Amino acid sequence: MSNSNRTNFTNPSTFILLGIPGLEAAHLWISIPFCAMYTIDLLGNFTILFIVKREPSLHGPMFYFLCMLAITDLVISTSTVPKMLSIFWFNSREISFSACLTQMYFVHCLSGIESGIIVAMAFDRYVAICDPLRHSTILTNPIVAKIGLAVVLRSGILALPYPFLARRWPYCRTNIIPHFYCEHIAVVNLACADIRISSYYGLFDLLTVIGMDAFFIAVSYTQILRAIFRLPTKDARLKTFGTCISHVCAILALYIPDLFSSLMLRFGHNVPLHFLLLITGVYHLIPPVLHPIIYGVRTKQIRDRLLQLFAYKKT
Known part of the structure; x- marks a missing residue:
């Protein structure tokens, strides 16, 4: 490592992102599935937005929330994946200190927004059924x-x-981040100070947001299931619960990778770093890729509109 990366500095002008340390030789191959998933993410979510905008019958609460989710998915993946691909393809590893903190803020902010929208959609299902x-x-x-x-x-x-605390710490060790984006813990671990406040706040935020949102979702679905079981026939119960399947799949697509990724990053000390980073990268793309597929396949109005579009193009 060069001496310039070991000199004392309070706020470095730039950080150096390593991508996925240990797998540098495979960066090009790793970029292929990530690029493919990002392309599906863009096409899928823009298609959802286009269909909802063009179809007046879809101008309702559930589809407004779906559009909010699509926009959030687009922005959260775009905040990390293009930089990751630029590292893999062009070896463009530098990122300014301010840009790094901005990226950190948007990743955490948008993750919380995504979770909040899932809760809002659960409330919509609760009202629609109960x-x-x-x-x-x-x-x-x-x-x-x-x-x-x-x-x-x-x-x-x-x-x-997150960025406020990260900006306060003095950075006097190195400006090299063993990651493909400015992940909070990866950045503050470079500080030559006691960063327990940052670490504790990250855990508090995770447990607060996930805990609060999981509680509201659980309450909503408890009431939904009670209403469903009171229906007179099995067919009516299955049909009513079928309106929730897309949302249940969206919940699983978001929270399972999120919880697994967060716990692995904090407690997976014996797990190879490159495996943790691959899990993180996949997490940033799984929900944005799956959400439009789930709603495109499971929601009849969107599916019918898609079929109409394809049929129109063939004529």
Whole structure:
């Protein structure tokens, strides 16, 4: 390592991202599946947005929340994947200190927004099944907008301490980050100071957001299942629960990789670093790739509109 990377500095002008240390020779091959998933993410989510915008019958609460989820998925993947691919393809490893903290903020902020939107969609399913006659009066457009704003504000505020604390620490060891993006723990571990506040806050934020959102989702689905089991026939129960399948799949696609990735990064000390980084990279792409596929396949209105578009292009 060069002497310039060992000199004392409080706030480095740039950081150096290594990509996936230990797998440098395979960076080009690793980039292929990541690039393919990112392309599917872009095509899938832009298709969802296009269909909902063009089809007036889809202008309702569930599809507004779906559009918010699609936009969030697009931004969160775009905040990390292009830089990762530039490292793999062009060896473009430098990132400015400010850009690094900005990337850190947006990754945490958008992850919280994504989780909050999943909770809002659970509330929409709860109202649609447990109080269907009042669904249109409870979830009006202004209410949907207020829910979206509350989700953004919550996540924006909770993500602020990450770059704020990271900026306070003195960095006097190295400016080399063994990662493909400015992940919070990877950055603050470079500081020559006691970073327990940053570490504890990261764990607090994870448990607060995931815990709070999981609680509200569990309450919603407890009420939904109670309403479903009160239906008179098996066919009615299956049909009603079928309206929730897409949302249940979206929950699993988001929370299982998120929880696994977060726990592995914090407690997987004996796991090879390159494996942890691959898990993190996959996590950033699995929900954005799966969400449009899940809703495109499971939601009849979107599926029918897609078939109409393809049929129109063939004629």
